Amino acid sequence: MTVIIRKKDTPSQIKEKVSRVMKTSVKKRKNKNFDAMKYLGKGIFGDTDGLTYQKKVRDEWE
Secondary structure, three states, rough: OOOOOOOOOOHHHHHHHHHHHHHHHHHHHHHHHOHHHHHHOOEEEEOOHHHHHHHHHHHHOO
């Protein structure tokens, strides 16, 4: 959401615009919760363990 605050806006108008933005952002956050447990322990290592993958990636930079 984009809100345009102009120089001629009064402080009460600015407060109103900011409060509208805050209300909509809270609604969006409540509907879209991020489930970190869903991705816990997931990696792009393939069949190797994390340490082997990390060493392989670091070797590519040298």
